[in-house]
Amino acid sequence: MAVNALNPNVWDECINLALEAYNAGSFGIAAIIVDKNGEVVAKGRNQLGDNLNSCNAIKMTPIAHAEINALNNLPPERQKDRELTLYTTVEPCPMCTGAVVMSRIRQVMVGSADPWAGAIRLLDKDWYLKQKGISVVFEQGKVEELCFALHYLSLKRGLRTEHPVFAVMQSRYPDYSEKLDGLINSSQLTISEHLSRAQLLELIGC
Ligand SMILES: [Zn+2]
Numbered sequence: 777m778a779v780n781a782l783n784p785n786v787w788d789e790c791i792n793l794a795l796e797a798y799n800a801g802s803f804g805i806a807a808i809i810v811d812k813n814g815e816v817v818a819k820g821r822n823q824l825g826d827n828l829n830s831c832n833a834i835k836m837t838p839i840a841h842a843e844i845n846a847l848n849n850l851p852p853e854r855q856k857d858r859e860l861t862l863y864t865t866v867e868p869c870p871m872c873t874g875a876v877v878m879s880r881i882r883q884v885m886v887g888s889a890d891p892w893a894g895a896i897r898l899l900d901k902d903w904y905l906k907q908k909g910i911s912v913v914f915e916q917g918k919v920e921e922l923c924f925a926l927h928y929l930s931l932k933r934g935l936r937t938e939h940p941v942f943a944v945m946q947s948r949y950p951d952y953s954e955k956l957d958g959l960i961n962s963s964q965l966t967i968s969e970h971l972s973r974a975q976l977l978e979l980i981g982c
Contacts, residue, residue, distance in 0.1 A: 787863065791923070792806075793819060795926065798926050802823050802825040803824060807821070807863060808863045809863075811857065817851065817860065818846050821842050822842045831849060833848055842865070847862075860883070862884050864885070864887065866887060868884070868886075870893075877899075882909060882910050888915070889948060889949075918982050922982070924953075933967045965979060
């Protein structure tokens with residue numbers, strides 16, 4: 777699978793952590809912060825819906841997002857490091873985009889876009905945010921599809937079918953969502969069951 781040249785293991789680790797979140801009953805979203813050498817210095821996962829032991833300090837509150845937890849887990853000696861990169865499986869929401877801006881992180885790698893709640897576009901729309909000079913790279917290919925799948929399946933599990941988020945997601949990712957809907961409709965994928973890494977990779981064709 778296609779991975780970032782700096783550290784090929786980071787997306788792998790992100791997918792594993794997002795799967796942990798998904799299987800725990802939260803949104804399948806994870807974030808990892810690496811230093812300039814590609815070493816992992818902090819991680820966090822979404823924990824809106826479970827109270828299990830994890831790498832997170834923030835659980836079961838509306839701010840228990842992956843990026844917030846990763847930023848919160850940064851060791852004190854790394855708080856002022858300006859050469860850190862934050863990897864996140866799903867485009868940050870307005871809260872997490874704001875948290876990145878207020879941290880020293882200036883490079884963000886995004887696994888898949890979030891056309892519903894993603895807020896990266898705000899970085900260009902406000903003078904204060906713009907002068908921070910945050911660079912953002914959106915992944916493509918299998919990394920994008922895997923990250924999208926875990927996000928989309930979380931939404932499918934948690935929201936009613938008629939929720940407007942689905943039309944927005946399907947319009948941004950028509951092929952990926954059609955494939956997942958097909959797997960669900962044919963019962964090859966059951967969203968209420970535990971999803972293993974092997975199963976996920978096989979379904980996506982990695
Ligand atoms: Zn967020």
